[in-house]
Amino acid sequence: MKVNIAGQTDKGLIRPNNEDDFFLDPKRGILAVADGMGGHASGEVASKMAVDVLRNYFQQAGEGKAPLISSCYNENYSDETNQLCSAIQLANKAIHEAAKSNPQLYGMGTTLAAIMIQGRKLSIAHVGDSRIYLVRAGEIEQLTDDHTLVYEQVKHDLISKEEAEQSTIRHVLTRALGIAPFVDVDLDEMTLAEGDVLILCSDGLSGMISDQEILLTAASLDNPSVACQQLITMANDKGGKDNITVVAGYLAKKRRFASVLKFFRWFRR
């Protein structure tokens, strides 16, 4: 199925630098967003490393299949999903090593949300609080569970969703790349349908505007780069407190009666 993809990142209005990064590979159908953190501008280094490792991993494989790392292989998922997981594991290792050996990079880390679209199969992998949304048939659904302390608290019925949005510790992550030698990556798979829209974003977007606003914007447009631009503008209008990164994938809609039209056109000649 044909996918139209685009991505954009913006510093926002408050932060002095942009610690977000994103990655697009139209050929393999890969979309990813990384949101770095750490002092000394090392957040920029972490998110860039994550994206670079991801790119190299798939580039080195060329036309062939990218190699899987056995330590994180999960037989319940397809090769594509496991490739995403392997790439993230490699990125984690690279960031962790760099942070360990360089005092200026001490404590740096990054989130990573990545998808791969192959035909109708969608592979999902993520660590941290960058989100992946699916917009389908006028509805929006978050496909990822935020790896934040407040989300864990909601899951365990300690606080309500409303309390979570107001919480002062909503920026505390429970998982990120670069913190430990091994990272637990959440994997998932789905079947895609015509006209589906996938939105990946850093918390600079999801923290500023609501899911409903994302839905309305994504569903009312049909061009991914216009959608990315518009969503970033909306987040900045609300204050742009953090770096904002949006990546969008629009799956082609089959034109109804296309073949019938063609037939009639041919007939009229």
Added chain:
Amino acid sequence: MAEVLLKFKGAVVKEIPLEQDVITIGRKPDNDIVIDNQAVSGHHAKFTNEGESLFIEDTNSLNGTYVNGQKVFKSEIFNGDMVLVGIHTLEVISDRNRDTDPRNATLRGRSMDETMVIAPQDQKNLLAATGKNKPDVLGGFVIVNGSADRRDYLLKERVTTIGKEDGAGIHLKGFFAPKVAALVNRRKEGYFINPSGGKSMKINGQEMISRYDLKDGDLVEVAGLKMQFYVKEE
């Protein structure tokens, strides 16, 4: 009594006891700890002994002073802390350890607007106290009546389409079947169904126009399909 290890690229260069009340750090020779490096300001920072506590204070340096990766102006320091000055680190050795209560230790001295990670062990401590851990719900539909391509559908995906569309999880047949009749969402807390754009849907015989949270045994009628929802025991 506290002391610091001056390190460069991981190797210890010097061991410095912190005896006086104020110990200055900088590039110029009049400092107590002289670090001759371009990244260090003339008078970069100072350690201060205040009663029981030991502090690091930045003295208006150009490149800043960092404790455990966080930029600080003045901060209390504890055993094992890493103070970064330019490209040199000062490892603190003292008998005062950081409070190990995870709620305080990992969050202290940082802006709450900044993203940070807490150690896996701290998370377990924070959440273990609750003892609640719900398993994920798994459910599906058994077709009672109507033209679908299977009899039983286990709903594993986060969103499943009921309709004629190619990617639909519950695939309807027939010329007049709608492309998308309804969407079924799977969440941690359970499943819900949403009729698509004005399509008629009945739950247990009742007309339903918006989101409905599915319960075990519910009878759903949509697009000429009659099916029963079930929850699978894990």
